[in-house]
Amino acid sequence: MFSEAQLYSPVTTGTDGDVTVHLSEEHPGVHDSGYRERRNAIAARALAYRPGEATPRIEYTEDEQRVWRIAAAELSRKHERYASAEVLAGARRLGLAHDxxxxxxxxxxxxxxxxxxxxxPAAGLVPLREFFGSFADRIFHSTQYIRHHSAPLYTPEPDAIHEIIGHANQLASPRFAAIYAEVGAAVARLETDAALKFLADVFWFSMEFGVVRERGEIRCYGAGLLSSYGEIEEFRGARLRPLDVREMGTAVYDITHYQPVLYCAASISEIEEVVGGFFATATDDVVAATTASPTPGSRRPA
Known part of the structure; x- marks a missing residue:
């Protein structure tokens, strides 16, 4: 299981109202004062946002625009080779700008x-219940900052490239969007933190790092894979497991490394049936019964 806080640099507001993003010592931009000031300013805009207001527009720098152009061009090529047909169809309809x-x-x-x-907008980490619960209203909380310009194809945390190139291309599919909406509806039914955490881990191994077999090839549909220049080249080397909600919700894994085990669907329909079906029926009692039951061995091997 993962702690979602590890994915984001903590954001704090001082007694003077100043907003600070706390980058780790391993972050590519930690010693760049200009980048740190930039991150603080973008986070402050997000924290000041209130529902119903106009979304803050960020005047991106040329360094930030260049990072986007590099990542968008490279990931677009990777998608044509490795992304699922459902994602590619959604991406064509969405038509995100690359320039x-x-x-x-x-x-x-x-x-x-x-x-x-x-x-x-999101300044950084959004609590699980708020982040997933907002899907019921078809709202996605997104960061607006861009990774450091010294590493345009790498980020230690979700940035706008992950949120937009990864999730928006996925959400352009009505079939995937319907699964997200079921996640949001499920959150309203869940009362315990344990059940919420289980749901988050199933989401991680499906909508973030899910893969599907298409025409004899393994293709990715998870936003984490779609937005990772490195991992999208490596995911076919992972150990593939059939879809199994109990396994997905209880697996122990390291978010800081490429995932060595992925769960492979036989089709988009199977994702809807197994993953979407779980989200559509999830309650505290269902999660408790699922975690208590032995893992079924009847699903098709990947």
Whole structure:
């Protein structure tokens, strides 16, 4: 299981109102004062946002735009080779810009007609219940900062490239968007932290790091794979397991390394049936019964 806080640099507000993003010592931008000031300013805009207000528009620098252009071009090529047909069809309908960083309101304007989802800003970590629960209203909380320009194809934390190139291309599929909405509905039924954590881990191994077999090849549909220049080249070397909600929700894994075990669906329909079906029926009692039961051995091997 993972602690979602490890994915984000902590954001704090001082007594003077100053917002600070606390980068780890391993972060590529930790010793770049300009980058740190930039991150603080973008986080402050997100923290000041209130629902119903206009989404903050970020005036991105040329360094940030260059990072986006590099990552968007490289990932687009990777998607053609490794992404599932459902993701590719959604991406074509969405038509994200490759020459500049889309503002969140631009992403929303393109997504809403396709799946009803819209983006709102996040400074960093959004608590699990709020993040997943917002899916019921077809809202996705997205960071707006960009990884450090010294490493355009790497980030230790989710940035706008992950949130937009990974999740928006996925959410452009009505079939995947419907699964997200079921996640949000499930959160409203869950009362215990243990059940919420189980749901988050199933989401991790499906909508973040899910793979599917298509025409004899293993293709990715998870946003974490779609937005990772390195891991999208390596995921076919992972040990593949059949979809199994109990395993997915109880697996122990390290978020800081490429995932050595992935769960492979036989089709998009199986993702809807197994993963979507779990989210659609999840309650505290269902999760408790699932974790208590032995892992079934009847599903097709990948």
């Amino acid at each position: 500049h960083i889309p503002q969140l309101d631009e992403v929303s304007a393109q997504l809403v007609p396709l799946s009803g989802f819209r983006y709102v």
